[in-house]
Amino acid sequence: MNIKAKILDQEALLRIITRMSHEIIEKNKGPENLIIMGLRTRGEYLATRLRDKILSIENVDVPLGILDVTLYRDDFRTRLKQPEVSVSNITFDITDKNIVLVDDVLYTGRTIRSALCAIMDFGRPATIKLCCLVDRGHRQLPIKADIIGKNIPTSINEEVRVKLLEHDGEDAVYLVEV
Amino acid sequence: MQTLLKNLRIIDTTLNIDQKADILIDNGLIEKIGTDIEVNDWNVDIHDLSGCIAAPGFIDIHVHLREPGREDEETVVSGCMGAAAGGFTAIASMPNTDPAADAAEIIESIITKSEKTPVDVYPIGAATIERKGEVLAPIGELVEAGAVAFSDDGVAIKTAGILRRVMEYASMYNAPVIEHCEDESMAGGSMNEGFNSTRFGLTAIPPIAEELTVARDIMMAEYTGAKVHIAHISTAKAVQLVREGKAKGIKVTAEVTPHHFTLTDDSLADYDTNFKMNPPLRTKDDVAAMIEGLRDGTIDCIASDHAPHSIEEKEMEFEYAPNGILGLETTLGLTLNNLYHQGVLSIPQIVEKLVVNPRNILGIPVPVIREGEKANLTIFDPEKEYKVRVAGFKSKSRNSPFDGHTLKGAPVAIFNKGKLVLSQVSG
Amino acid sequence: MQLKTKHLLGLENVSSSDIQSILDTAVSFKQVLERPIKKVPTLQGKTVVNLFYENSTRTRISFELAEKRLSADSVNFSVSGSSVSKGETFKDTVRNIEAMKVDMIVVRHGSAGVPQYLTKISDSVVINAGDGIHEHPTQALLDMYSIREKLGKLEGLKVCIVGDIAHSRVALSNIFGLQAMGAEVSVCGPATLIPRNIGDLGVKVIHNIDEAIQENDVLNILRIQLERKARAAFPSTREYHKYYGITKERMEKNKKDVLLLHPGPINRGVEISSEMADGEHQIILEQVTNGVAVRMAILYLLGTRQGEDN
Numbered sequence: 001m002n003i004k005a006k007i008l009d010q011e012a013l014l015r016i017i018t019r020m021s022h023e024i025i026e027k028n029k030g031p032e033n034l035i036i037m038g039l040r041t042r043g044e045y046l047a048t049r050l051r052d053k054i055l056s057i058e059n060v061d062v063p064l065g066i067l068d069v070t071l072y073r074d075d076f077r078t079r080l081k082q083p084e085v086s087v088s089n090i091t092f093d094i095t096d097k098n099i100v101l102v103d104d105v106l107y108t109g110r111t112i113r114s115a116l117c118a119i120m121d122f123g124r125p126a127t128i129k130l131c132c133l134v135d136r137g138h139r140q141l142p143i144k145a146d147i148i149g150k151n152i153p154t155s156i157n158e159e160v161r162v163k164l165l166e167h168d169g170e171d172a173v174y175l176v177e178v
Numbered sequence: 179m180q181t182l183l184k185n186l187r188i189i190d191t192t193l194n195i196d197q198k199a200d201i202l203i204d205n206g207l208i209e210k211i212g213t214d215i216e217v218n219d220w221n222v223d224i225h226d227l228s229g230c231i232a233a234p235g236f237i238d239i240h241v242h243l244r245e246p247g248r249e250d251e252e253t254v255v256s257g258c259m260g261a262a263a264g265g266f267t268a269i270a271s272m273p274n275t276d277p278a279a280d281a282a283e284i285i286e287s288i289i290t291k292s293e294k295t296p297v298d299v300y301p302i303g304a305a306t307i308e309r310k311g312e313v314l315a316p317i318g319e320l321v322e323a324g325a326v327a328f329s330d331d332g333v334a335i336k337t338a339g340i341l342r343r344v345m346e347y348a349s350m351y352n353a354p355v356i357e358h359c360e361d362e363s364m365a366g367g368s369m370n371e372g373f374n375s376t377r378f379g380l381t382a383i384p385p386i387a388e389e390l391t392v393a394r395d396i397m398m399a400e401y402t403g404a405k406v407h408i409a410h411i412s413t414a415k416a417v418q419l420v421r422e423g424k425a426k427g428i429k430v431t432a433e434v435t436p437h438h439f440t441l442t443d444d445s446l447a448d449y450d451t452n453f454k455m456n457p458p459l460r461t462k463d464d465v466a467a468m469i470e471g472l473r474d475g476t477i478d479c480i481a482s483d484h485a486p487h488s489i490e491e492k493e494m495e496f497e498y499a500p501n502g503i504l505g506l507e508t509t510l511g512l513t514l515n516n517l518y519h520q521g522v523l524s525i526p527q528i529v530e531k532l533v534v535n536p537r538n539i540l541g542i543p544v545p546v547i548r549e550g551e552k553a554n555l556t557i558f559d560p561e562k563e564y565k566v567r568v569a570g571f572k573s574k575s576r577n578s579p580f581d582g583h584t585l586k587g588a589p590v591a592i593f594n595k596g597k598l599v600l601s602q603v604s605g
Numbered sequence: 606m607q608l609k610t611k612h613l614l615g616l617e618n619v620s621s622s623d624i625q626s627i628l629d630t631a632v633s634f635k636q637v638l639e640r641p642i643k644k645v646p647t648l649q650g651k652t653v654v655n656l657f658y659e660n661s662t663r664t665r666i667s668f669e670l671a672e673k674r675l676s677a678d679s680v681n682f683s684v685s686g687s688s689v690s691k692g693e694t695f696k697d698t699v700r701n702i703e704a705m706k707v708d709m710i711v712v713r714h715g716s717a718g719v720p721q722y723l724t725k726i727s728d729s730v731v732i733n734a735g736d737g738i739h740e741h742p743t744q745a746l747l748d749m750y751s752i753r754e755k756l757g758k759l760e761g762l763k764v765c766i767v768g769d770i771a772h773s774r775v776a777l778s779n780i781f782g783l784q785a786m787g788a789e790v791s792v793c794g795p796a797t798l799i800p801r802n803i804g805d806l807g808v809k810v811i812h813n814i815d816e817a818i819q820e821n822d823v824l825n826i827l828r829i830q831l832e833r834k835a836r837a838a839f840p841s842t843r844e845y846h847k848y849y850g851i852t853k854e855r856m857e858k859n860k861k862d863v864l865l866l867h868p869g870p871i872n873r874g875v876e877i878s879s880e881m882a883d884g885e886h887q888i889i890l891e892q893v894t895n896g897v898a899v900r901m902a903i904l905y906l907l908g909t910r911q912g913e914d915n
Binding site for chain 2: 617694695696714715716717718719721722736737738739740774777800801802803805806
Binding site: 068070071072073076081082084085086087088117118120121122123 | 606607630632633634636637640641642644645646647902905906909910911
């Protein structure tokens with residue numbers, strides 16, 4: 001693996017998160033009836049930051065959920081390593097709520113497909129919107145993000161690595177070659 | 179028809195012979211024993227047997243022939259062919275056929291069927307009618323028909339009361355009572371009771387079930403003055419009981435199977451039904467006691483408890499599979515491999531345990547290697563290494579746990595009833 | 606965490622890291638059971654056969670629900686009694702089932718060693734749902750899960766298995782599993798219901814129930830078999846209840862806070878009084894819920910296990 005470019009530094013990343021928070025509130029016409037739901041692992045930290053930001057802007061504590069989609073994956077037969085299951089953390093009813101699903105990188109769309117199926121098994125939300133820090137293209141399913149931090153066109157042998165302070169010790173986005 | 183067996187080492191413990199020589203056999207009789215016998219007749223069948231030992235014919239006194247009743251598993255003829263391939267010129271057949279060998283006609287029919295084979299069969303008669311332990315079998319008639327001993331093998335003679343009568347009656351004919359020692363009220367398990375049965379979750383037979391009956395039988399032999407022979411002894415305490423009985427002058431003898439002096443119940447970890455037999459495989463300490471019993475003479479002879487079972491019957495859930503394994507075609511190999519090559523017994527001692535003692539127990543003549551005698555010989559190669567191949571067995575059944583084992587020491591041929599039969603065990 | 610073991614035949618040779626993985630994974634599945642839709646698509650397209658040669662409604666239903674909630678296709682094949690009485694050998698039955706292309710077989714059989722035998726005659730992943738008086742690993746895992754959930758750990762705990770140890774497959778699996786996880790295991794019951802060699806497994810034998818209550822953090826109370834054969838080993842259920850039954854008076858007398866488990870079905874008034882079976886110390890129904898979660902975890906971990914690596 002070698003790093004081709006640092007696409008976002010901390011300053012840029014924080015600015016994007018602030019903008020995305022505003023966009024979430026704007027698209028939802030306010031913070032009411034809203035749920036932020038992060039996908040494990042890095043989506044969880046992004047979701048937490050978005051929730052905190054919304055709290056500081058609107059002074060409303062929006063419920064935060066964490067979703068583990070391992071059990072809904074479609075690649076059990078093709079993967080080399082068995083994925084580890086971990087728990088989801090959704091302690092409230094999601095029926096008739098507006099969910100904003102948060103993930104770090106949008107790529108094939110398969111993880112989001114899993115997440116949509118998983119959410120439906122928890123209840124029947126009014127709407128689901130997708131919010132991603134990076135969209136790198138190459139979709140394999142008819143899925144598109146409603147809120148995008150940054151579009152990064154990539155080739156198939158490149159990867160986007162999002163690093164977050166809480167998990168990786170730094171805030172940055174890299175383009176790497178694999 | 180003449181046969182010349184060249185370059186043998188002849189061991190006959192009865193005549194106290196251990197010499198290198200050739201044996202010339204003419205029409206089934208030993209014509210000449212000597213070094214460098216030369217014959218110029220091209221009609222003579224000549225075999226060079228350098229490295230091989232010739233002993234008087236081996237006998238296995240614990241064989242289940244399954245005829246009548248389960249001819250799909252073994253017949254008198256197939257059992258005899260298995261015996262010949264395994265190096266035995268004689269066997270004694272157990273009476274737990276279906277129907278049991280409790281009538282003269284059955285004894286006679288077994289003998290008649292064996293006559294065409296190269297092996298002598300000495301039938302053991304049932305001790306009680308249908309081996310049920312209630313009514314005495316017609317022991318007198320059975321002796322007249324050719325039975326040499328009496329047993330309800332498969333089970334012990336049911337009660338002390340009937341045992342006493344069997345012993346008293348059989349001793350009029352000087353016939354031994356052969357006992358499968360197992361207390362009925364503690365029987366019925368699938369393996370030895372111990373640490374392993376706890377781990378493997380199998381129903382278990384405690385060693386004391388054997389020892390109680392051994393003790394009973396020895397005391398009854400002392401009381402009646404009869405001869406008792408303990409079949410397939412398997413526990414250390416049972417060996418000790420026999421040792422003490424012999425020291426007191428009681429007429430008790432004992433045999434051990436090759437599996438009981440080679441294997442332990444550790445082998446059951448895979449629930450392979452080819453390791454299921456009764457008595458069950460015991461512990462390391464018990465195996466050591468078997469070895470010691472063989473060494474000090476407490477255990478008189480080696481017998482296989484050859485118990486053929488069909489593949490369908492053995493390929494079953496462990497608890498439901500029948501007891502017993504094949505023995506005729508592995509006994510000699512296991513004896514040489516585990517006793518001779520381990521320094522437990524010398525070749526002359528093995529000859530005692532497979533030729534002389536078992537015949538003395540049954541009270542039948544012991545063949546000798548002497549000019550003018552009938553040629554009754556077992557020829558074996560103590561140094562030959564080979565892999566046991568159950569698929570090549572002459573027996574009709576295949577239930578041996580020793581398939582694929584490498585053994586050192588192999589039967590080469592037998593000569594009996596005027597015929598030389600080459601063994602293919604070590605093919 | 607990928608399991609080292611390919612099948613679940615018993616806990617004797619399962620590593621503590623595998624047990625840990627199963628218990629940890631079961632936490633996620635327990636959460637699934639608490640949702641409105643208690644089903645995930647994880648084992649879609651996998652076929653599981655529940656091959657039951659012994660009546661066991663509870664274990665079978667628990668497995669069946671676990672399979673259905675993982676979206677596996679599951680089929681029940683129940684035979685009462687042995688293959689012998691059915692007229693088809695076990696091997697033939699298994700080969701017939703395999704010919705229908707299945708992925709996993711959950712087997713319950715009255716004869717010990719059958720799951721192991723099954724692995725030799727079949728290519729499927731085999732899960733032991735109880736074999737003879739040998740092992741019942743999924744029951745022990747759910748017991749361990751329940752204890753851990755309630756007390757927060759297994760290591761260092763003192764657990765006593767009470768009752769008919771000699772005729773129990775639950776006891777042996779619990780002993781192996783709990784010992785692997787660092788618990789101290791003892792057994793308590795009349796001498797005739799305790800295997801002669803159990804001590805060799807590093808298990809303390811207690812004959813006095815009060816002593817068992819005082820010395821332990823957890824009591825796993827086994828069902829007393831009321832069948833004739835097992836009953837010959839003790840005088841009467843009345844006498845058993847008097848000396849080994851868990852009652853309110855006995856618990857109060859010992860003033861000890863112990864957790865009570867029971868694998869079910871309960872003989873009320875024999876091994877445990879009704880009052881205690883419904884009382885505050887017990888987690889009997891929680892065990893049943895956990896049973897589904899633990900079995901889901903096992904089916905998931907074995908059913909999606911990759912390759913032959915170890």
